[in-house]
Structures are given as C-alpha cells and as structure tokens.
Amino acid sequence: MPAQQVKLYQIGTFAVGNRLLDAEQRTVQARMDRSNSLTSGHRACRGCGEALGARYVLDAAMRATGGQIVAANATGCLEVFSTPYPETSWQLPWLHSLFGNSPAVASGMAAALRAQGRRDVRVVGQAGDGGAVDIGLGCLSGMFERDDDVLFVCYDNEGYMNTGVQRSGATPPGARTATTRPLGAQPGNAFGQGKSLPLIAMAHEIPYVATATVADLHDLEAKVEHAMTLHGARYLHVLVPCPLGWGSASEDTVRVARLAKETGIFPVFEAEHGELTSVSRIRQRRPVEDYLILQSRFAHLFGEPRRDDIIARIQQQADRNIERFGLLDPRAQEA
Amino acid sequence: MLSQLEGSQATAKAVARCRPEVVAAYPISPQTHIVEALSDMVRLGELAPCEYLTVESEFGALSACIGASAMGSRTFTATSSQGLLFMAEALFNASGLGLPIVMTVANRAIGAPINIWNDHSDAMAMRDSGWIQLFAGSNQEAVDLHLQAFVLAERLGLPVMVCMDGFVLTHAVERIDLPTVEEVDAFVPRFEPRQLLDPAHPVSIGAMVGPEAFTEVKYLMHARQMQALDEAPSIAADFGDAFGRTSGGLMHSYRTEGADTVVLALGSQVGTIEVVVDDLREEGHAVGVVELVCFRPWPETEVRRALAGAERVLVIERAFAPGAGGILAADVRLALAGTGTEVFGVVAGLGGRPVTRSAIRELVDDVRAGRLAPEGTHFLGLRTDVVEHQLRRADGPRPGPHAESVLAELGIVGSGSH
Numbered sequence: 001m002p003a004q005q006v007k008l009y010q011i012g013t014f015a016v017g018n019r020l021l022d023a024e025q026r027t028v029q030a031r032m033d034r035s036n037s038l039t040s041g042h043r044a045c046r047g048c049g050e051a052l053g054a055r056y057v058l059d060a061a062m063r064a065t066g067g068q069i070v071a072a073n074a075t076g077c078l079e080v081f082s083t084p085y086p087e088t089s090w091q092l093p094w095l096h097s098l099f100g101n102s103p104a105v106a107s108g109m110a111a112a113l114r115a116q117g118r119r120d121v122r123v124v125g126q127a128g129d130g131g132a133v134d135i136g137l138g139c140l141s142g143m144f145e146r147d148d149d150v151l152f153v154c155y156d157n158e159g160y161m162n163t164g165v166q167r168s169g170a171t172p173p174g175a176r177t178a179t180t181r182p183l184g185a186q187p188g189n190a191f192g193q194g195k196s197l198p199l200i201a202m203a204h205e206i207p208y209v210a211t212a213t214v215a216d217l218h219d220l221e222a223k224v225e226h227a228m229t230l231h232g233a234r235y236l237h238v239l240v241p242c243p244l245g246w247g248s249a250s251e252d253t254v255r256v257a258r259l260a261k262e263t264g265i266f267p268v269f270e271a272e273h274g275e276l277t278s279v280s281r282i283r284q285r286r287p288v289e290d291y292l293i294l295q296s297r298f299a300h301l302f303g304e305p306r307r308d309d310i311i312a313r314i315q316q317q318a319d320r321n322i323e324r325f326g327l328l329d330p331r332a333q334e335a
Numbered sequence: 336m337l338s339q340l341e342g343s344q345a346t347a348k349a350v351a352r353c354r355p356e357v358v359a360a361y362p363i364s365p366q367t368h369i370v371e372a373l374s375d376m377v378r379l380g381e382l383a384p385c386e387y388l389t390v391e392s393e394f395g396a397l398s399a400c401i402g403a404s405a406m407g408s409r410t411f412t413a414t415s416s417q418g419l420l421f422m423a424e425a426l427f428n429a430s431g432l433g434l435p436i437v438m439t440v441a442n443r444a445i446g447a448p449i450n451i452w453n454d455h456s457d458a459m460a461m462r463d464s465g466w467i468q469l470f471a472g473s474n475q476e477a478v479d480l481h482l483q484a485f486v487l488a489e490r491l492g493l494p495v496m497v498c499m500d501g502f503v504l505t506h507a508v509e510r511i512d513l514p515t516v517e518e519v520d521a522f523v524p525r526f527e528p529r530q531l532l533d534p535a536h537p538v539s540i541g542a543m544v545g546p547e548a549f550t551e552v553k554y555l556m557h558a559r560q561m562q563a564l565d566e567a568p569s570i571a572a573d574f575g576d577a578f579g580r581t582s583g584g585l586m587h588s589y590r591t592e593g594a595d596t597v598v599l600a601l602g603s604q605v606g607t608i609e610v611v612v613d614d615l616r617e618e619g620h621a622v623g624v625v626e627l628v629c630f631r632p633w634p635e636t637e638v639r640r641a642l643a644g645a646e647r648v649l650v651i652e653r654a655f656a657p658g659a660g661g662i663l664a665a666d667v668r669l670a671l672a673g674t675g676t677e678v679f680g681v682v683a684g685l686g687g688r689p690v691t692r693s694a695i696r697e698l699v700d701d702v703r704a705g706r707l708a709p710e711g712t713h714f715l716g717l718r719t720d721v722v723e724h725q726l727r728r729a730d731g732p733r734p735g736p737h738a739e740s741v742l743a744e745l746g747i748v749g750s751g752s753h
Contacts, residue, residue: 070532072402073541085542093532095405096541097428101398104390108357108402108410109532111386115356115408121534139398142391 028056028063028221035062035091037069042089043081047250049240049257050078050155052214054126057153057238060221061124062092064228068121070109071095074102074131077162078155100135102127103143106150114149122228125152129170130160133197140197144204147232151224154197154235157242165245169195172265173317174310175297177245182300191313198271201235205274208234212268214241215258219280223270239266247296259291264318267325281329282322288315337512342474342504343368345511346439349478351376352519353437353485356408359388359399363418364451365501366441370413393418397425397436404434405540407528409485412436415501416443419457423464426494430465430556432541433529435488435495437481438466442602442653443501444686448738452687453501454653455601458630459662465556467495467563468631469583470601474499474509479582480628482514483570485523490566491559492529498630500603502687514578522577560632567629585634588641590616591623596703597645598624599638599667601652604683604690608651611695622699630663638670647677647709649702651695653684660712679707683715690715721745
C-alpha cells in the first residue's frame with residue numbers, strides 16, 4: 001500500500017490553507033498590496049465565475065509585472081458589468097474595442113510597445129468563450145501564429161451569457177441554452193467533435209498554454225505568474241461557471257468548477273511549445289452526474305424520461321479526457 | 336525631389352516619411368504594392384522604430400491599429416474593396432473611439448460579381464463610418480494628402496481615409512515631387528495622443544454609453560468632423576506655403592469662372608474631365624470642373640459656393656446606391672436646393688470601365704443641349720439592349736445567375752478583353 005499523501009487542505013483548494021502557508025506562498029489576493037485591478041462595485045451577478053477569475057488573473061499579472069499591465073477586452077459580460085460609465089471597475093489601463101477583435105487589438109498594443117521600446121509594459125487580452133472560441137478565433141489564431149507578446153485569457157462560461165444564454169462553440173453537448181432548448185428527441189446542445197481552444201492554441205506551438213478553473217485559485221495565479229515570466233503568445237483558458245446560464249446556485253460556483261475538474265470534464269493542464277508539460281490530477285474521481293445535477297441546464301437529463309443515454313455519452317467524453325491527459329494519479333490507480 | 340514613381344511606391348515613401356510606428360495590413364489588390372513597400376522598409380530598418388504586423392484579415396489589421404493608436408503610436412493601414420467592408424465594424428469603432436489612424440483606400444469595386452478594378456463603391460459604402468474621406472486626383476496629390484492626413488487626423492482626433500483610384504493611380508508611374516524627410520518632419524509634428532493607455536495614469540476606454548449620453552457623444556463626432564471643413568483648408572494652405580503647390584483642401588475648381596455648366600467629380604477621372612473642359616473652352620463653351628477632395632465631412636456650403644452661378648451641374652460618379660441612385664449627386668442636389676441650378680446625376684466607370692474623353696464630351700454636349708433629363712440617375716455607356724434582354728429573360732422560369740448570363744450574351748471571355 002502506498003504511503004498516504006499529506007494534504008494541508010480540507011476542501012480541495014488552498015483557500016483555508018493560505019493561513020498555513022509561508023507568506024511567500026500565499027495567494028496574491030491574500031496580500032495587502034494586491035492591486036484590485038477589477039475592483040469592487042461592478043455589476044456582475046452573484047457568484048459570477050468570470051468576475052472571480054478576472055480579478056485573480058489580473059491581480060496576479062499586475063503583481064508579476066510591478067503593475068505594468070495594459071488590457072484589451074472583448075465585448076461581453078466582463079466588459080458590460082465593469083464599465084457602465086462613468087463608473088469603471090478597472091484600475092489598470094483598459095480598452096474595449098469590439099466583440100471579435102480583442103486579440104488583434106492586444107497585438108496592436110504589443111506592437112506599439114515594441115516600437116516605443118517599452119519592454120516593461122505587458123499586454124493582457126481578455127474575452128469570454130464567444131469572443132475567443134467563436135467570433136474572435138481568427139484574430140486569436142493570428143496573434144498565436146505571429147507569436148505576439150500577449151497573454152490572452154479566455155474566461156469560458158460555455159455560452160453567450162451576456163445576450164441571454166445562447167449556445168456558443170464552447171457549449172457542452174446536452175446543455176440547455178436559449179438556442180438549444182430541451183425540445184425534440186435530442187434535447188439540449190448537439191454532440192459534435194467539440195472545439196477545444198486550448199488544444200487549438202497548442203497546435204500553434206506557442207510558448208505557453210494552460211487551463212485552470214476558479215476552483216483552484218492558487219493554481220490560476222501561479223499559471224498567470226509563470227506566463228508573465230515568458231514572452232511571446234501565451235494562452236490561458238479559465239473555466240468560469242455562470243450561475244445565470246448554468247442554472248447553478250450562486251454559492252456553488254467554486255464547487256461546480258471543482259467538479260468539472262474532478263469528473264474529467266474539464267482537464268486542467270499546462271503545455272509549452274505544443275507539448276503537454278503538466279496536468280492537475282483528479283484527487284477524487286467523481287461521475288459526471290455529480291457535476292451535471294447541480295446545473296439546471298442539464299435538468300432535462302434527469303427528468304421523465306431520464307436520459308441515461310446522454311449522461312453516458314457525457315461520461316464517455318470525461319473518460320476520454322482522463323485517458324488522454326492522464327488525469328488520474330498513477331499511484332491512486334495502482335491502489 | 337522629382338522622380339518617376341509608381342503611385343503605390345510614392346504613397347509608401349510618403350507614409351514612411353510620416354514616421355508611422357505601427358503598420359498592420361492584409362493583402363488585397365490593388366492596395367498591396369503600398370504595404371509590400373512598407374514591409375520592405377521595416378525589414379531593412381529604414382523605418383525604425385516601426386513594427387509591421389502581417390495580420391490575418393483586414394478586420395485584424397484595423398483592430399491592431401486601434402490597439403496601437405490607443406497605446407500612443409502613429410498607425411497606418413491600407414486596403415481596398417472587400418477588405419474595407421470586412422473592416423466595417425472596426426471602422427466605426429476607430430472613429431467612435433476618436434483614434435487618428437490613417438488609411439489608404441485603393442478604390443476598387445465591390446462584389447458580387449467579384450471585380451478587382453476601380454470604382455468608388457468601397458469608400459462610398461463606408462461614407463457614414465465617421466472617417467474623414469479625402470480623394471486624390473493624381474499620384475502627386477495622393478502623396479501630398481497622406482502628409483496632410485496625418486496632421487488632420489491627429490489635430491482632430493479622428494481617423495482619415497485617403498482614397499486613390501485602384502490601378503489607375505496605384506499602378507501608374509508618374510512624375511512625383513516627393514517631399515524629403517526633413518520637409519516632412521517640419522510639416523508633420525510629433526504625434527501627441529489625446530488619449531493614452533498608460534499604466535502610470537490608468538484610464539478605461541471604450542465604455543458602454545446608454546441613452547443618457549449617446550446622442551451627445553455621437554454629436555461630438557459630428558462636430559469634430561465638421562471642424563475638418565476648417566482644418567483641411569488650413570492644413571492645405573500650410574502645405575502650399577511649405578511645398579509651393581496646391582494640394583488637398585476641400586476641392587479644386589478648374590476653369591469654372593462664368594461657366595454655365597460645371598462638372599463635379601471625385602478622383603483621377605477629373606484629369607480626363609479637365610482635358611474635355613480645355614477642349615470646350617477652346618471652342619468657346621463656358622464649361623468648368625470641380626474636383627471634390629473632401630467628401631466626408633460634406634462641405635455643403637463650399638460646394639454651393641463653388642457651383643453658384645452655373646445653370647447646370649453634371650455629377651459624374653463611380654458608385655451608386657442600388658435602389659436609390661447617385662450618392663454624390665444626391666448630396667449635390669441637397670447643397671443646391673432652391674438655387675435653381677439643375678443637377679444631372681451620371682454613374683460612370685463602374686468596375687473599371689474606362690471613362691473616356693469622348694464619352695465625357697458627348698455627355699456634356701447632351702446635358703448642354705437638353706438631351707439628358709435632370710431627374711433620375713443615368714448610367715454612362717450602359718448597354719441597354721443587353722439589360723433589357725436580361726430583364727425579359729428574368730421573367731422566365733429559373734433564369735439562372737445574371738452576371739454569367741450577361742457575360743455569355745456579350746461573348747466576353749476573360750476579364751481583360753474590355
């Protein structure tokens with residue numbers, strides 16, 4: 001029997017562990033000098049995963065660069081809830097141009113900084129899954145391919161939430177949205193081949209690609225800090241549950257995000273130059289049902305008749321992720 | 336310094352001497368020679384410090400310019416036709432944000448049917464995008480307008496489109512008096528951005544504006560555009576003082592003194608019209624021509640003043656609004672409303688069809704002899720037999736694609752036979 005692993009945390013995150021950690025290991029958010037780049041008072045929904053994710057990402061990027069960050073933002077929830085002018089929640093230089101162009105805007109910023117010889121100032125681009133996976137994909141791919149010095153962050157809530165929860169290219173199969181209602185023989189979103197933007201990013205062989213969730217904010221911060229030590233095109237894909245669109249309880253945002261990882265539905269990993277370099281292992285494997293049942297967008301799978309066939313297909317996808325990315329701890333598997 | 340240069344090369348050199356810091360462009364004919372030349376200069380370090388971004392689309396090109404301009408860099412891009420339309424959303428964004436980007440539009444027709452040759456459909460389709468639109472009559476003016484465009488854009492905080500006829504100008508080799516680096520440095524001041532993304536002074540740009548303030552924000556765009564009606568002539572006068580030639584401004588009048596008939600047009604066709612005017616004047620006919628340089632903002636008062644006294648005005652334009660008619664003609668009719676001057680709207684030169692000296696002469700003669708109705712829209716050189724036949728065919732079942740049908744009827748093989 002293998003030696004039992006010592007865990008300093010009880011709920012699967014470092015949230016409680018912060019106080020037990022050395023000062024240097026604590027999260028940026030736990031520090032008095034955090035920059036509050038996305039400060040309080042904005043109009044995100046209760047339990048918004050995107051607001052949580054953006055706050056951690058930007059504060060970590062600000063800390064990593066000594067506050068020398070400029071941000072390009074796509075149209076979407078993050079833009080709308082943060083800037084009902086004259087109110088703005090941004091405490092960094094921030095530009096919103098259009099829905100589909102934030103990667104190109106960020107590229108332009110980086111080019112200007114190069115021309116101006118300002119190596120100290122760094123660029124972060126931000127978009128939701130609509131702005132990155134769908135309408136902004138062309139610009140994003142161009143930014144990757146040119147290896148522009150931009151950290152681009154996609155806050156993936158798996159749908160067009162700002163316009164009223166319609167299906168995006170990142171909406172999972174079976175999910176109910178306003179354009180994939182649970183009607184007919186195949187309720188919810190159709191099964192396709194999926195559209196993994198992290199894998200698409202890796203295919204560009206850019207210096208750094210990582211995925212994260214708002215369930216492990218220490219991991220998210222660490223990935224941002226690492227990304228800021230690198231130059232060239234970097235991509236961070238953060239799963240951010242949306243209580244409104246997913247029909248999950250506001251207080252369950254972190255729990256749902258954690259289950260996305262623990263079920264294998266959302267693989268958390270890092271890659272450099274197209275090669276997988278690390279994965280966050282599943283600590284306690286859970287069936288996808290535990291994840292789905294917390295979200296009313298999947299409620300039709302558990303009604304009358306219960307759609308075990310669809311749940312099984314979603315489980316197959318999670319199993320495939322687990323195998324493909326090696327998400328299980330080999331020692332746990334031996335046990 | 337005088338040299339024999341292709342229009343695109345001359346434009347590229349003029350732009351280079353304005354010291355852009357970021358150039359982002361996507362290839363589309365007939366604009367490509369301009370950005371190819373700039374790419375070479377950047378690679379050779381002749382433009383340092385300047386970054387050239389080979390973007391994935393025109394939408395990306397202008398979007399990169401938006402980011403770079405907001406970072407405080409002088410930015411330039413160029414496009415044509417479909418590319419300008421693909422930029423459409425970003426065009427409105429750049430002007431709405433008040434970013435002084437300068438763009439060359441090598442004017443080209445818009446499909447379908449796809450056509451790479453010159454007309455003004457592209458620029459006209461974007462006339463409400465909030466960009467200042469200047470049209471060059473010659474390659475010398477194209478060169479000069481680029482210098483003036485950077486000054487105008489940065490003085491007003493608005494983007495400027497310099498339109499030059501695709502192929503007719505971009506690919507024509509002409510004698511060019513190219514301003515020297517020192518002359519351009521003296522004429523185009525350093526870029527002092529009105530707004531800037533700066534970590535030392537963080538601002539939010541591009542916020543949402545609701546009904547409480549949207550009208551006021553949009554009105555300011557309009558007011559700043561209208562300021563160009565004063566600024567453009569003032570900059571052109573400064574240019575005249577510095578370089579000793581007339582270029583830019585709102586318009587150029589040619590032999591309009593005492594003219595009973597004045598032709599008004601945009602772009603390179605004015606050169607041909609001037610030759611016709613010379614012929615007519617020599618024969619004792621009082622005909623003149625006004626070359627409009629500044630189409631947006633629309634210099635309504637100045638147009639009325641320039642055309643005052645003419646019995647009739649003939650607007651020849653290389654674009655039109657389907658279902659409505661001439662675009663420039665409609666604006667001119669508004670400018671001349673109540674003056675008693677008759678306005679004749681003629682659409683000519685679509686998709687690269689040559690607007691010849693003889694055709695213009697015939698047109699002017701027709702107008703002066705009362706053979707053309709002042710109402711409606713006339714299409715110069717339209718093959719009425721073909722369109723009438725095609726309209727009859729269209730009544731039958733499944734008449735098929737009409738462009739291909741017209742080509743078949745005309746017996747045209749390949750695009751170079753016209």
